[in-house]
Amino acid sequence: MPNIKSAKKRVKVIATKTARNASIKSYVRSTIKKYETAVAAGDKDVASTELVKAIRALDKAVTKGVLHKNTASRKKSRLSKKLQEIA
Numbered sequence: 658m659p660n661i662k663s664a665k666k667r668v669k670v671i672a673t674k675t676a677r678n679a680s681i682k683s684y685v686r687s688t689i690k691k692y693e694t695a696v697a698a699g700d701k702d703v704a705s706t707e708l709v710k711a712i713r714a715l716d717k718a719v720t721k722g723v724l725h726k727n728t729a730s731r732k733k734s735r736l737s738k739k740l741q742e743i744a
Contacts, residue, residue, distance in 0.1 A: 688714045
């Protein structure tokens, strides 16, 4: 437990940022999971709309600093590839 005032503040700030990052990561994972279930079902129309949502979520996560841009780019590429396989 920190004794210095600035260290106490840092603990609070880190807790807030950790909660925010966890929320964003959870949203990204859930959108990707919805997309993958649509792909598994073979429904191309639903999968394409879910792909747009997943890409948007990944881009927002990069903008907010939760994910690295190359990580998001790799994930988007792999998701797009799955959609092209069912086409």
